[in-house]
Amino acid sequence: MSIFWGILGAGKIAERQMAPAIAQAHDQQLVAVMRRDLDQAQQFAAKHGAARVYTAVEALLADAEVNAVYVATPPYLHADHVIQAAEQGKHVLCEKPMALNTAQAQLMIDACRANHVQLMICYYQRYNARHQQIKRLLDAQAIGQVTSLRVNFSDYFPPQPGFWHHDPAISGGGPLMDLGIHCIDLVRYLGGPIVEVCALVDTLIAPSPVEDTATLLLKLANGAQAVVTSHWSTAIFDPNQANGLEIAGTHGSIQAAPIQAKDSSGTLRLLTAEGGQDFSVAPGGQRPHVALLEDFAKALTNGTPVPVSGEEGMAGLAVIEAAYASARTGMRVKVG
Ligand SMILES: NC(=O)c1ccc[n+]([C@@H]2O[C@H](COP(=O)([O-])OP(=O)(O)OC[C@H]3O[C@@H](n4cnc5c(N)ncnc54)[C@H](OP(=O)(O)O)[C@@H]3O)[C@@H](O)[C@H]2O)c1
Numbered sequence: 001m002s003i004f005w006g007i008l009g010a011g012k013i014a015e016r017q018m019a020p021a022i023a024q025a026h027d028q029q030l031v032a033v034m035r036r037d038l039d040q041a042q043q044f045a046a047k048h049g050a051a052r053v054y055t056a057v058e059a060l061l062a063d064a065e066v067n068a069v070y071v072a073t074p075p076y077l078h079a080d081h082v083i084q085a086a087e088q089g090k091h092v093l094c095e096k097p098m099a100l101n102t103a104q105a106q107l108m109i110d111a112c113r114a115n116h117v118q119l120m121i122c123y124y125q126r127y128n129a130r131h132q133q134i135k136r137l138l139d140a141q142a143i144g145q146v147t148s149l150r151v152n153f154s155d156y157f158p159p160q161p162g163f164w165h166h167d168p169a170i171s172g173g174g175p176l177m178d179l180g181i182h183c184i185d186l187v188r189y190l191g192g193p194i195v196e197v198c199a200l201v202d203t204l205i206a207p208s209p210v211e212d213t214a215t216l217l218l219k220l221a222n223g224a225q226a227v228v229t230s231h232w233s234t235a236i237f238d239p240n241q242a243n244g245l246e247i248a249g250t251h252g253s254i255q256a257a258p259i260q261a262k263d264s265s266g267t268l269r270l271l272t273a274e275g276g277q278d279f280s281v282a283p284g285g286q287r288p289h290v291a292l293l294e295d296f297a298k299a300l301t302n303g304t305p306v307p308v309s310g311e312e313g314m315a316g317l318a319v320i321e322a323a324y325a326s327a328r329t330g331m332r333v334k335v336g
Contacts (some may be wrong), residue, residue, distance in 0.1 A: 001301040003293075006032040006066035006090070008057055008081050009073030010044040013095060017124075017262060018070055019048040021289035028293060034060040057081060061088040068300070070122075071095060075177065076170045079104035082119065083111040091118045093296055097181045098313030100172040102321060105314035112310060120296050120306040121313035123185045127288035127295070129264035130256050133279050134190060134247065137254060142270060144251030149191050149226040151183035153243040153259060157232035158206045166208050174210035176201065176320050179243075180230030184216075184319045185312070186245060186259065187228065193221040194319050196334050201327035205233045216323050240267065263287055 005022050007014050010033040022030045034054040035041045041053040054060040061069070061084055068091040071081045079099045085092050092112065098121050099105045112119040125131055138146060154175070157165070164170040171177055188194060196219035201211045212233040218226040236242040244257025252272030259266075264285035270277040292308075299306040315335075322333040 001027075001067075001297065003028040003068050003297050003300070004031045004065050005029065005068055005070055006034070006060045006063055007050075007070045007072060008034050008060060008085070009071065009077070009095075010035045010041060011072060014070065014072045015044065015047075017289045018072065019044070021287060021293055022070075023048065024287065024290045025293040025297070028297060031065050032060050032063045057084060061085055061090060066090060068093065068296075074164050074170045075172050076100055079108050082108045086111040086115040086117050086119070089115060089117060091296075091300055093120050093122055093293075094310075094313070095122045096185075096313070097172055097177045097317060097320075098310065099317065102314050102317045105310065105317055109310040109314065118296075118300060118306045119310040120292075120299075121308050121310065122292065123182065123189075123308050123312065123316075124288040124292050125182050125186050125259060126189050126308060127286070127291040128259065128261065129286035129288075129291075130261075130266060130268040130279065130281055131186065131189070131259070133268060134254055134256060137270060137279075138190060138247070142251075143247065143249035143253060143272065146191060146222075146224050146247060146249040148248045149187050149220075149224065149245070150228075150247075151186050151226070151245045151259065152229045152241075153179040153183050154229060154231035154234045154236060155179065155242065156235040158212070159208045166210055168210050171210065173320065173324070174203075174208070174212055174214070175230040175232045176211065176214045176216075176323060178230075178232075180214055180216070180228055180323075181316050181320065182259070183228040183230055184218075184316045187218060187220070187226045188312070188315060188319075190245075190247065191220050191222070191224055191226060193315070194218045194226070194335055195221050196332055197319060197322040197326050198332045199323035199326040201324060214323065214327075216319075218319070262289070
């Protein structure tokens, strides 16, 4: 099935990642973009070859050629935009975090189900070729029983004018909602469901209504333990240290970094009693956003469920809600 995309929220991520990925993906085309600023919408459309521009959400959703919508507006708008898109019969790819909370996420899932459209969440980390290789290694028991996972995705990002990320009414939270959501999804993808959380969530470097430093201890359904760190308070100039993952089990360990590579490039090392194996990827490898788009199209074509469903998006939010509750109460909190 050919995909004719409309973008709601033609901002930074759409500009840097998704519009170029649509151009590269097989049998997909960007046909319409929407943002409230007409000049900027026109510039975006001209650069990425979209035939039509709109300044209102309803107008883009009324475009008959658009059969799938990429929602990349700020998080507080995701629920409204996904539900509106579903009601107009459009399939949806929604940026992370899926919504401000699980209650909104459930409404989005229900609306897509009721209108017989698919909803996929843009957890692009699952399409990093190195992360897919790790999954194959774990499935093949390469390190035995997995007992420990650590994922860090951090940055230095104090409050500054022009960024909505520090306003919880728009973002839902600080680095946990922005970066930690990817770490949590990676833990779930590679390790399985998360059932319990113990968290420290603090604001350390400047007054802000959202956290800038979060450390989560997670218990998985299979008993394994995980640590997720997600900070906007750390100036780390080595990308391999600023974001990476380590997994260890009864027969060996795996190390990979950086997790946020947009071409899957970076290191991946397996170490067991038999020695080391290097699965590192050179620059120019699989582009996660292109692979994700092609998987989305495959599900639509075959009429099968999308691989990263709304329920997966909601599960990540449930872990974050549990983390905030744990930090508030000082208690371990069960997820969901
Ligand atoms: N997957 C990833 O790695 C990744 C990376 C970055 C961001 N994201 C996510 O992608 C989303 C967008 O982030 P971004 O960095 O691209 O943000 P951004 O640059 O601020 O872009 C947001 C877009 O939404 C539009 N918009 C804002 N308010 C609107 C409204 N009321 N109605 C309709 N459109 C509106 C803005 O255009 P106008 O102001 O002209 O309307 C702009 O085009 C967020 O959920 C973010 O977490 C994901």
